Amino acid sequence: MGPLPNHIAFIMDGNRRYAKKLNLIDGAGHKVGFLAVTSMLKFCYELGVRNVTIYAFSIDNFKRSPEEVQSLMELMQEKIEGLIKDESIVNCYGVRVYFVGNLKLLSEPVRLAAERAMLATAKNSKAVLSICVAYTSTNEIVNAVEESVEEKIEHHESEPLIKLVDIEKHMYMAVAPDPDIIIRTSGEARLSNFLLWQSAFCYLYSPSVLWPEIGLRHFLWAILNFQRHHSYLNKKGEQLQHLLQDGF
Amino acid sequence: MLSLGVNSPIPNTLVPLILNPSRPKTRLFSSVSLRKLRVKASSAEVAFKEEEKYSNEGVSPTRGLSEELPPGLSREAMPKHVAVIMDGNARWARQRGLPSSEGHQAGVQSLRELIELCCKWGIKVLTVFAFSYDNWVRPKVEVDFLMSLEGIRISVIGDSSKLPTNLQKLIRDAEEATKENSNFQLIVAVSYSGKYDIIQACKGIAQKVKEGVVELDDIDETLVEQELETNCTDHPYPDLLIRTSGELRVSNFLLWQLAYTEFFFVQPLWPDFGKDEFVDALTAFQKRQRRYGGRDS
Numbered sequence: 001m002g003p004l005p006n007h008i009a010f011i012m013d014g015n016r017r018y019a020k021k022l023n024l025i026d027g028a029g030h031k032v033g034f035l036a037v038t039s040m041l042k043f044c045y046e047l048g049v050r051n052v053t054i055y056a057f058s059i060d061n062f063k064r065s066p067e068e069v070q071s072l073m074e075l076m077q078e079k080i081e082g083l084i085k086d087e088s089i090v091n092c093y094g095v096r097v098y099f100v101g102n103l104k105l106l107s108e109p110v111r112l113a114a115e116r117a118m119l120a121t122a123k124n125s126k127a128v129l130s131i132c133v134a135y136t137s138t139n140e141i142v143n144a145v146e147e148s149v150e151e152k153i154e155h156h157e158s159e160p161l162i163k164l165v166d167i168e169k170h171m172y173m174a175v176a177p178d179p180d181i182i183i184r185t186s187g188e189a190r191l192s193n194f195l196l197w198q199s200a201f202c203y204l205y206s207p208s209v210l211w212p213e214i215g216l217r218h219f220l221w222a223i224l225n226f227q228r229h230h231s232y233l234n235k236k237g238e239q240l241q242h243l244l245q246d247g248f
Numbered sequence: 249m250l251s252l253g254v255n256s257p258i259p260n261t262l263v264p265l266i267l268n269p270s271r272p273k274t275r276l277f278s279s280v281s282l283r284k285l286r287v288k289a290s291s292a293e294v295a296f297k298e299e300e301k302y303s304n305e306g307v308s309p310t311r312g313l314s315e316e317l318p319p320g321l322s323r324e325a326m327p328k329h330v331a332v333i334m335d336g337n338a339r340w341a342r343q344r345g346l347p348s349s350e351g352h353q354a355g356v357q358s359l360r361e362l363i364e365l366c367c368k369w370g371i372k373v374l375t376v377f378a379f380s381y382d383n384w385v386r387p388k389v390e391v392d393f394l395m396s397l398e399g400i401r402i403s404v405i406g407d408s409s410k411l412p413t414n415l416q417k418l419i420r421d422a423e424e425a426t427k428e429n430s431n432f433q434l435i436v437a438v439s440y441s442g443k444y445d446i447i448q449a450c451k452g453i454a455q456k457v458k459e460g461v462v463e464l465d466d467i468d469e470t471l472v473e474q475e476l477e478t479n480c481t482d483h484p485y486p487d488l489l490i491r492t493s494g495e496l497r498v499s500n501f502l503l504w505q506l507a508y509t510e511f512f513f514v515q516p517l518w519p520d521f522g523k524d525e526f527v528d529a530l531t532a533f534q535k536r537q538r539r540y541g542g543r544d545s
Contacts, residue, residue: 063540142467148454150464162454167447189510191509192507192508196506199497200443200498202497204498204511204513206511
């Protein structure tokens with residue numbers, strides 16, 4: 001058996017298209033999408049993939065109609081509260097949950113639910129689930145810069161020299177290593193402001209299946225292709241590491 | 249037998265068709281299964297004669313040609329900024345038992361053709377990523393060629409401090425000489441690291457805060473954008489990224505700037521990437537719906 005990815009990230013695209021395809025009511029696509037999340041998480045943790053990240057709600061998504069935003073917020077709150085229950089998937093697999101993003105942008109009840117969930121799962125240590133909400137990568141980077149600069153000023157450093165390590169430790173996603181694979185469903189091949197920094201060397205997989213329809217075979221295909229490309233990365237990664245190290 | 253249309257005492261090398269080994273196709277991969285026969289001159293002399301043709305006839309790809317677009321493409325929906333990761337030169341050479349310099353030379357040919365097409369079809373900025381500056385086998389010749397194109401602005405991003413000093417000077421002079429040109433901009437990424445670009449932008453911002461030019465509260469995405477090395481252009485964000493030779497990753501090329509870029513990964517190696525492949529990429533790009541996180545229209 002080849003190397004296993006340590007971290008898989010998902011851009012769960014296609015819920016609304018799925019709902020349209022099946023003539024479901026508005027919002028139903030997202031509910032079915034949540035079932036796909038649960039099954040993907042099971043595959044990951046069963047296989048031994050320790051870190052999973054999902055792009056649940058982008059800061060850009062606030063641009064959608066107030067009704068859709070509201071229904072998404074309600075769905076999120078419901079599902080977050082479900083996470084804390086004993087029989088939930090995160091407790092079965094010992095998963096520690098992080099909510100990653102600019103949480104101040106969330107409505108109060110959702111934010112509080114998120115904080116409760118993070119507290120409740122803080123002792124879990126077998127695996128990690130990072131749920132990106134109110135997140136964009138550019139916002140994450142700006143926040144990291146602000147915090148780095150502020151830290152340098154507070155310590156009265158005469159030369160506030162920002163280094164790679166400063167930025168990385170202030171990233172919301174510092175709770176997990178860089179992803180090995182990013183899977184975006186429904187055939188769209190773009191990152192939509194997700195993990196831009198962390199995806200520098202990551203394998204990008206873009207199956208045409210809609211998110212609610214994603215299944216085991218797509219998951220396995222991603223793993224196989226990751227393994228196929230893995231040796232390439234080791235070679236190239238060394239070359240590129242030199243570029244990185246020299247600059248910092 | 250195809251020829252370059254140039255009298256040459258050196259025999260041309262016919263490159264055989266190489267069909268893709270079968271790989272499951274997803275929407276990401278190019279649907280081209282036939283590639284035109286291309287004649288690659290294996291000698292520098294023939295390539296030099298081709299440059300003479302450009303300078304003697306005063307032909308400029310950028311001069312006011314509104315060449316008809318291939319069927320299916322619309323001028324209005326053209327990407328303003330195209331980025332390319334030119335991967336596969338070395339593999340191309342190895343497959344033919346040629347030294348890697350031949351691969352890089354063939355790669356330069358692909359790049360020249362792409363620049364020509366971008367100019368003709370109204371693309372304003374082309375950013376190219378060469379994995380190493382080995383790709384520039386005859387830098388002076390290439391820079392001279394670029395400078396001969398009317399209205400083209402040349403910019404270089406990345407860490408050129410490791411390059412030989414005469415090449416650094418060549419680059420600086422070319423940037424200076426072309427900086428007022430506005431028909432088309434070619435940005436060449438040499439020893440470029442997307443992560444380092446963001447770090448140096450942050451360093452710049454930290455310095456400005458220290459000097460009191462900027463308040464901590466003023467730090468936002470616009471400020472970061474202004475500090476990135478792509479601040480040499482009005483269109484820093486590529487609409488379309490093409491990567492050749494089948495690798496499905498960004499490899500630390502532009503990172504911040506690719507936030508909403510459409511990716512198009514293709515199987516052909518860079519020297520085999522030509523007009524047909526570029527039309528495929530543009531056609532797929534124009535079909536895609538760009539929502540920027542909002543709702544479908």
